Amino acid sequence: MNAPLDSLEGISSTAAPEFKPNDGLTARLLTIGAGFILLTEALFFLPTMASLRDEWIINRLNTAEIVALAVTAPDSYGLMGGRTSELVRAAEIQSVTILQDDARLEVLGGTPKGPIIDINPEAQTIGRSLSGVLEAYAAPEGRYLRIVGRPQTNAAIKLEVIVAEAPLKESLLRSTWQVLLASLALSLTIGALIYAALADGFVRPMRRLTRAIGRFSMAPTDASRALIPSGRSDEIGQAEVAFSAMQDTVRQAFIQKDRLAQLGLAVSKISHDLRHSLGAAQLVSERLASVDDPVVRATAPRLERALQRAVNLAQSTLAFGKAQERPPERELLYLSDALDDAAEEALAGLNVPWQHDIPTDLEIEIDGEHLHRILTNLIRNAAQAIVQSGKPGTIRAYAVLEGERIDLHVVDTGPGLPKRVQDNLFMPFAGSGLTGGTGLGLAIARELARLNGGDILLASTCVEGTDFVVRLSAEKSDLTDEDI
Numbered sequence: 001m002n003a004p005l006d007s008l009e010g011i012s013s014t015a016a017p018e019f020k021p022n023d024g025l026t027a028r029l030l031t032i033g034a035g036f037i038l039l040t041e042a043l044f045f046l047p048t049m050a051s052l053r054d055e056w057i058i059n060r061l062n063t064a065e066i067v068a069l070a071v072t073a074p075d076s077y078g079l080m081g082g083r084t085s086e087l088v089r090a091a092e093i094q095s096v097t098i099l100q101d102d103a104r105l106e107v108l109g110g111t112p113k114g115p116i117i118d119i120n121p122e123a124q125t126i127g128r129s130l131s132g133v134l135e136a137y138a139a140p141e142g143r144y145l146r147i148v149g150r151p152q153t154n155a156a157i158k159l160e161v162i163v164a165e166a167p168l169k170e171s172l173l174r175s176t177w178q179v180l181l182a183s184l185a186l187s188l189t190i191g192a193l194i195y196a197a198l199a200d201g202f203v204r205p206m207r208r209l210t211r212a213i214g215r216f217s218m219a220p221t222d223a224s225r226a227l228i229p230s231g232r233s234d235e236i237g238q239a240e241v242a243f244s245a246m247q248d249t250v251r252q253a254f255i256q257k258d259r260l261a262q263l264g265l266a267v268s269k270i271s272h273d274l275r276h277s278l279g280a281a282q283l284v285s286e287r288l289a290s291v292d293d294p295v296v297r298a299t300a301p302r303l304e305r306a307l308q309r310a311v312n313l314a315q316s317t318l319a320f321g322k323a324q325e326r327p328p329e330r331e332l333l334y335l336s337d338a339l340d341d342a343a344e345e346a347l348a349g350l351n352v353p354w355q356h357d358i359p360t361d362l363e364i365e366i367d368g369e370h371l372h373r374i375l376t377n378l379i380r381n382a383a384q385a386i387v388q389s390g391k392p393g394t395i396r397a398y399a400v401l402e403g404e405r406i407d408l409h410v411v412d413t414g415p416g417l418p419k420r421v422q423d424n425l426f427m428p429f430a431g432s433g434l435t436g437g438t439g440l441g442l443a444i445a446r447e448l449a450r451l452n453g454g455d456i457l458l459a460s461t462c463v464e465g466t467d468f469v470v471r472l473s474a475e476k477s478d479l480t481d482e483d484i
Contacts, residue, residue, distance in 0.1 A: 087199030328367035342375035382412035
């Protein structure tokens with residue numbers, strides 16, 4: 001118990017974490033929502049710009065067709081002159097040539113001074129359109145485009161148009177800023193909507209749970225600071241239920257630790273004065289041994305042994321208080337004799353029938369004092385349970401040999417153990433089903449059994465009685481299972 005409880009001491013001295021809005025789920029949800037929208041927009045950005053570029057190229061072909069018709073039409077149509085010049089200047093068209101078979105009819109002449117790259121709208125692919133956008137962004141000043149294709153309004157003619165690339169670059173940059181601003185506004189709007197949708201169902205409950213953890217860490221024994229689950233059925237509700245159960249466990253652990261510390265202090269004070277009283281009683285028992293009365297001579301050794309055990313207990317205080325149990329001092333003992341001694345002490349003043357079926361030659365290697373305390377606790381508990389039930393009952397012990405291990409069963413016909421007691425049977429202060437019991441007997445017995453390489457288990461319990469098993473190491477002998 002000491003190790004895990006010591007590790008909990010730091011909880012009460014740890015300050016609750018200060019909540020910072022910038023580090024919370026609010027900012028993260030908003031950032032994640034906006035980030036995913038921006039990422040989606042980024043994936044569609046280049047295809048959108050490629051579509052704008054292709055549309056710009058087609059518009060220039062259509063404009064070149066109008067220029068060609070205006071130049072080649074009769075003057076009576078009124079298309080020559082200023083209107084054509086304005087259209088050419090607006091589209092920054094350098095030259096227009098009509099291609100028919102192998103002939104070239106130059107409609108609008110002009111030789112640009114600068115590098116020229118060729119574009120065929122009819123041969124455009126997605127890859128060429130995307131790479132064309134990147135080339136347009138990086139286009140040097142003074143570069144021109146030679147567009148060769150058929151206008152959408154008249155597929156019967158084929159035109160060769162040379163235009164400046166600068167207007168295309170400006171159009172793409174202007175559209176880029178428009179798309180960027182629109183994407184940013186859209187991402188912030190959708191991110192805010194996502195946060196608003198999750199705030200009530202996720203952010204606020206998580207803040208409530210975080211604050212509850214902080215309050216609990218400041219005062220783990222204060223039940224008024226405990227989190228009350230909201231009753232939600234989702235993962236947050238399950239986390240609240242689990243945290244609430246953990247609070248109860250930790251609170252009980254701290255309370256139990258405090259009680260054990262108080263018990264250790266009290267027993268240390270009592271044992272200091274009790275040793276003197278027991279020492280005087282030992283002197284009286286030694287004088288009784290010299291009396292000629294046969295009855296006194298027979299009972300004096302038992303009295304001396306009982307007093308010696310009491311002195312040892314007083315000197316070492318209590319295992320779950322201040323001191324630790326001493327290491328076992330192994331010796332060979334007859335199990336039958338150990339049971340008789342323990343039953344005589346445990347059943348003093350209790351009128352409960354007792355018997356055992358242990359062979360008199362069955363030896364075990366164990367600390368004698370530890371074994372006596374183990375058996376005394378088990379037999380006394382069984383006897384007190386029978387007496388408090390108000391019904392007749394018996395206690396019986398038998399052994400089962402399993403190789404080099406002995407399973408010693410202590411069986412009573414008492415009322416059985418309640419469910420609430422079974423769950424904390426070997427925990428100090430929590431495993432007693434007896435009126436006035438401290439809940440320390442079985443905890444001490446199990447610790448002593450484990451110190452000697454064994455254990456104590458609850459084999460069965462019901463309204464017809466209870467069966468405890470003490471596992472011990474057997475001394476090798478010629479004893480067989482049938483003998484037992």
